[in-house]
Amino acid sequence: MSVYNFLNSYDHPNRIFIISSILLFLQYYIYHIVLKSVSNKYYKLDNSKKKYVVSNLLKCYILLWLIIFMFPLFTQTVRKDWPIIAWKHTSAIYASSDFVSLIMVKKHHLSTILHHTFSVFINLGVVNFGTFDTPNLWKALMYYGIYSSIAYLVNGFLGIRFLLEKDSKIRYYLCLYSSYIYIIGCTINWYNELNYFIFYIPIYITSIIFFTSFMIFIRDNIINRFQIRNTNNFN
Secondary structure (H helix, E strand, O other): OOHHHHHOOOOOHHHHHHHHHHHHHHHHHHHHHHHHHHOHHHHHOOHHHHHHHHHHHHHHHHHHHHHHHOHHHHHHHHOOOOOHHHHHHHHHHHHHHHHHHHHHOOOOOHHHHHHHHHHHHHHHHHHHHOOOOOOOHHHHHHHHHHHHHHOHHHHHHHHHHHHOOOOOHHHHHHHHHHHHHHHHHHHHHHHHHHHHHHHOOOOOHHHHHHHHHHHHHHHHHHHHHHHHHOHHHOO
């Protein structure tokens, strides 16, 4: 049985959130031990920056994992087929990565803290209350998560830049490609979300929550884009 088929039949997304969070906590320490032993640059970083590096590498891994193993979900949205259980498990896994990052990394930008906090609550909202039978708030938020996952390389670059020399070609190309991916992903995301906000989401408390979340996500997207473009100033 594939991972997708299992998550589409195992109807316990809150358990998946707990299990995924525990596994990510353990992986923080595994990544830390491995990186400390193989990377001299990592070894010399202060503790808060080490956690920042590990946090971004783990987020990159989680998003890439979701793309690979949950790929049928991406194709089904094109066909307008929304398997609710699978989406809720995907939301639970996504929420766990931001939840663990909030706890482990103490020196996030305020915008990132707000972004992760809203992300956790929104994804857990999807897990417990989300419906996808009509174009609605939940679908809009899920689309945001889909296109954010595609930009997994951005998190990989934000973490690995501290482990590479400034004149490294690998660092240069990672910066270049992640920058292009981020621009494309954000453009598609913002267009799609505004379309949902204008045409599908009624002006009510849900639209206020949606718009507030959306503006926080955009602000953090812009800050991350600034970090990518000016990467030499962040080492």
